[in-house]
Amino acid sequence: MIGSGPIVIGQAAEFDYAGTQACKSLKEEGHEVVLINSNPATIMTDWNVADALYIEPLTPEFCERVIARERPDAVLPTLGGQTGLNLATELADRGVLETYGVRLLGTPLSAIRKAEDREEFRDLMRQIKEPVPESWIIESEAQLEAVLEVVPYPCIIRPAYTLGGTGGGIANTREELWETGRKGLKLSMRSQLMVERSLLGWKEVEYEVMRDSAGNCITVCNMENLDPMGVHTGDSIVVAPSQTLSDIEYHMLRTASLKIIQALGIEGGCNVQLAVNPDSFDYYVIEVNPRVSRSSALASKATGYPIARVAAKIAVGRTLDQIDNQVTGTTKACFEPALDYCVVKIPRWPFDKFATGDRNLFTQMKATGEVMAIDRTFESALMKAIRGLEVRSKDLRHPKTQAFTDEELRHAIGKPTDERLWALVEGLRRGWGVDEVNRLSRVDRWFLRKLAKLLAVEERLLAARTGSSEAVDALVSEAFLIGFPSVSIGALLGIDDDRLDPGFRAAAKGAIEAQKVLPVFKMVDTCAGEFESATPYYYGTFEDEDDAFAVASS
Amino acid sequence: MRYLLLSDGTVYSGAPLGADADAIGEVVFNTGMTGYQEVLSDPSYAGQIVLFTYPLIGNYGINADDFESARLQAAGVVVKEACDAPSNWRSTRLLHDLLKERGLVGIQGVDTRAITKRIRSGGVAMGMITDRNPEDAFGDLRAARTYDETDFVERVTTKSPYAWGYAGFERIDEPMAEYRRRLVVLDCGLKYNILRRFAALGCRSIVLPATTPADEVLGWEPDGVLFSPGPGDPARLPTIVQTARDLLGKTPIFGICLGNQILCQALGGRTFKLKFGHRGANHPVQDLRTGKVTITSQNHGYAVDPSSLPSGLAEVTQLNVNDGTVEGIRAKDFDATSIQYHPEAAPGPWDSRPYFAEFVEKMGAGRR
Known part of the structure; x- marks a missing residue:
């Protein structure tokens, strides 16, 4: 196993997650795993993950020495991100793999070249009649x-x-x-x-697909970027599944993605990025990551489908119908997860640490991490994700963008930065309307209308300050349900604002503390509740029924 | 306040969606994340209250093109959240407005996952959507005829023959173009996309009422006959099963979904009711001839008992990877094949579209 190396801007801990899963998966299959990774601050370099561990620089020279000493049967390069892939390519080019009789597992190098070499990829797309820009x-x-x-x-x-x-x-x-x-x-x-x-302004949609050596193909999930084309998907706010694609569009793009993974001959996971015209059935294939990627880590967590685990098993020759779905315990990995919730990912940028850094976002990724939130509605998932960012803003308020002149704001809406989400909101707050904000940003109206819905609750909370305290109870419940945290509700109602009527403040505070709605925990079970699940995980939400069960105390 | 009542006495309360009336039907869940317009207009959902497990329904609105029949067919609809501000370039209206106009009753704001889990553990159940006091309404639900006792095919089948070609509906006596093949479809609850797929392969479809007898079917000189999908208990269709039996060996026969169950019965097989059926777009099916697995669109509450199929006469060709139920059969001697899932998709994955080509090829072989 070639690990992922240092965590750098553009490549966060997702490959540690993938590599760790893969090591465990290979050991499950009865293989002995030798791991080389230059980064000791990872989970995969913990003692119990691999059987033998080399913390050495990820260079061809060091890799060769490890290979010479351990004499592995095979190398698995497709789970350590681009670092692992590039290293394996070099080892193959230098003849190291041949010298020591080491097989390359997973997707053949020729397929990886076909996907990564821009010209070969375009030729292949032309052959299979998939449109490329x-x-x-x-x-x-x-x-x-x-x-x-x-x-x-x-x-x-x-x-x-x-x-x-x-x-x-x-x-x-x-x-x-x-x-x-x-x-x-x-x-x-x-x-x-x-x-x-340039396809600036087109919708950006991704599909996470898997293929085994027998040619069985599945989609793990698709994702729609809130930010239209022009921003690196790692720097985009992303939702899963897609929200604005009809069934025909969803499956047209799914079919294209499967056709591509089939034509490339990928064995494992692969990510296909597509640009979709918001006003027609036109689309273009933008690029393919022929390996487990950052998006795969997101798709894994978003669906419960362990992409890296399954990819590792595929690499050693198992087919999708032979691999168990670990979450349900009763079904197979050869299926497509059904979500019964909405997932929102927001990237986390390091501009608080690099205060003078250029905050403009384009095709080069600047995020160093991301937060993912799950809930039953987009609004509450988004609000959770904002809180998870641990930035100054805990909700839709944002002093900096709120202080912009109209001209500055117009610019901020049109030009993606880490703060654009709040700029979109501010445009709506100023009454510019969904259509105008859409014209400036090309962010789909669906998302903007959801923001407007949240904003309406914010406005009513602010307005409640001057109203009667009787309506506060219901409003507080409503704000909780749509995703506002108590700290925001309190601030918007002005519970710490001395200028407000003390009676009102006490009532508001009481309403928040007495929170009438209580969260329950629902499962991420890969199947939308169709089958019972052995090892799911949970997300909190405001609903009727709790999926979590109490563990008997001893 | 609007309520969803289940026959076991459970009551869920939510908010109104669509028409204001009472609706009674079998409550089933569909796990597809897109395709609500296709599902609600699919005749196979007649008599059923459809619950969508995906919580945000109506996001891309309703458009003019994605109807699978001329009406909304489901008995009712249950969602977590119906979108009131959809966004898609083809969208012309809201889900709510369509439901209201076509008189389809729905409920929103209920914990759809809780209901799904109840159906999963207790099996499908009769249910009712109502604005009335649940105590008062339960009597009507209990008195209503159950899904299993109702004949739905006669309600949804076409009343008179029609033809479908390259451009959709066309005059039955006047083909608009030259076609490669002529298919007769016995309409038990057909979806338009089946006709569209055949037309795309150069076939003209003559669609006949489900109870058309075999000699009349053959009178159209078909290159093949398709028994379509449809609603209800397949065991309640002896007339259509007899038609299939009469046609065996006289023309290539294909079956999709209910059509598979009809063909199996014609060959001597039996069907049984599944606990909560297969409804969604993610069901893996293995083709036993090639070992390959494809992801399929499914919608059925009954399955064929493989042990009931006479050996030597019929052979199981495809199985569901999740629960091992029959997904396809072949009766070689009679040139008859059928599949339990929906190769026409709409909604769902397009992976099994090649079966249409396979059908069409067989029609060619049967040509005199």
């Missing part, structure tokens, strides 16, 4: 110079074989393309980058 492959400065006049602006720059889209960006002018393009060429492991037609 108009693009130009650049492998030298001379080629870059030659296309400056040809490409439509704005355009997207995507270097090949880099982490989290490092070196990529959007170019609005020839000068910007020249600057960013040259930088990208230097950063790409193979001096290759792609300049692509």
Whole structure:
């Protein structure tokens, strides 16, 4: 097993999670696992995870020494993120694997190249008739110079074989393309980058798909980015499952994703990113991650489907119908999870630590982590996620964006940053309307209307300060139900505001403390309650029935 | 306040959705995360109150194209949250408005997961959606005819023959184009997408009432006959089973869903009721001939008992990976094949679309 190495911007702890699952999964299958990882501050380097552990630099030289000493039968590179994949590619290129007779498990390298090499990928997509955006492959400065006049602006720059889209960006002018393009060429492991037609404003949708060596394919889940195309998906607010796709659209894109994983011959997990025209059935395939990725970690947690565990078993030759669904304990891994809740992921950016960093978001990922929240409605999942961020804002209020002039706000809505969510809200708060905020941001109206719904509750809480205290009880319950935390409800009602009537403040405080609605815990069980589940996990929500059961005390 | 009552005495309270009336039906759950418009207009849901386990229903609105029949067919609908501000480029209206206009009664704001778990453990049950005091309404629910005792096919089948070609409905005596094959469909509760899939492969479909006798079917000189999906207990359809029996060996026969159960009975098999059925878009099915597993769209409350199929006459070709129930059979001598799930999807995955091509190929082989 090649581990994920250091946690860096663009690659967080998700590969530790995947690698740990994979080690356990391989041991379950009766294999002895040797792990090499340069990062000792991970779960996978705990004593009980692998059978033998090497904390060494993740370089071909060190890897070769470990291989020489341990003489493993096989290497599994597709679970350690791009680091593991690049390392395995180098080991294969240098003939190390051949010398020691080490098999490469999981997706064949040829398939990985086909997915990662921009030109080979585009050729394959053309063969299977899947649409890819108009693009130009650049492998030298001379080629870059030659296309400056040809490409439509704005355009997207995507270097090949880099982490989290490092070196990529959007170019609005020839000068910007020249600057960013040259930088990208230097950063790409193979001096290759792609300049692509911009699909700014299109919906971005992802599918997490799995395939086994027998050719069985399934979708673990799909995800819709709140932020339209133009922001790296790692920097986007993401919901699962998709919310604004009809059944035909959902399955059109699902079919495309399965066709792609089949054509590539992936054995394991794979992530397919698609751009979807918000006004037609048109879509483009943007890219494919031929390995367990950050999105897989999210999809795993969002659905209960252990992608890395299953991918590891596929790598050693098992097929999906032979692998158990560990969560239910009764069904197989060859199925597609059904969600009966809504998942919201918000990235966590380090701008509190890098106060002078450029907060603009584009195709190069800047987030260092993410929070995921689950609830029965989008509103409450979003509110939970905001709280989970541990930023200053605990709800929809945000002093900085609220202080913007209209012009500043218009800019903040149009240009993605870590604070855009609050800028969208502020636009609605100023009465600009869903259509105008949608025009400025291209964020789908569905999301904006949900924000407006939350905002309406915020406004009523604020308005209640001057009203009668009788209505407060019902309003407080309503605010809890839609996802406001008690601290926000208290602040909005002004319970600590000396200028307000003490009688009202006492009543409001009482209403919050007496919280009439109590949370229950519902299962993430992969099957929307269709089957009983042996080892599910839970999320809190305001509903009638509790899925959790008391453990008998001894 | 609106209530959902279950025949075991449970009461759930929620808010009104759709039409204001009483609705009685068998309460079933569907685990698909999209496709509510298709489900509610699918005749196979006649007599059933459909609960969607996905909590946010109506997100992408209602459009003009995704109806699977001319009416809303379900008896009622249960959701956690019905979206009142949908967003999709094809959306023309709200789910609530459609339900109201077509007189379909719904309830929202209930703990759909709690109800799902009850159905899972207790099996499907008769239920009622009402605005009346539950105590008063229970009498009506208990007095109502149960799902299993009701004949639904006669309610949903077409009253008169019609044809479907490349552009949809067309005059039965006047094909709009040249077609590769002519299929006769016995409509037990057909979904439009079955006709669309056949048309996409160059087939003209002649759709006949479910009780059309075999000689009349053959009078249309079909290249093949399809027994369609449909609602209700398959054991209540002796006339249609007899038609299938009469047709065996005379023309290639295909069955989808209820059509599979009809064909199996014609071959001598029996069906039984599943505890809570299969309804959703994520059911794995293994093809025993190739070992390959595909994810299928399913909607059935009954299954074929494999031990009842006469060996030598019929062979099980596909099985459900979750519970091992029969998903497809073949009667080689009669050139008859059928599947229990929905290759036409709508809603659901498109993985099993190739079966339509397989059907069409068989129709070619049967051509005189």
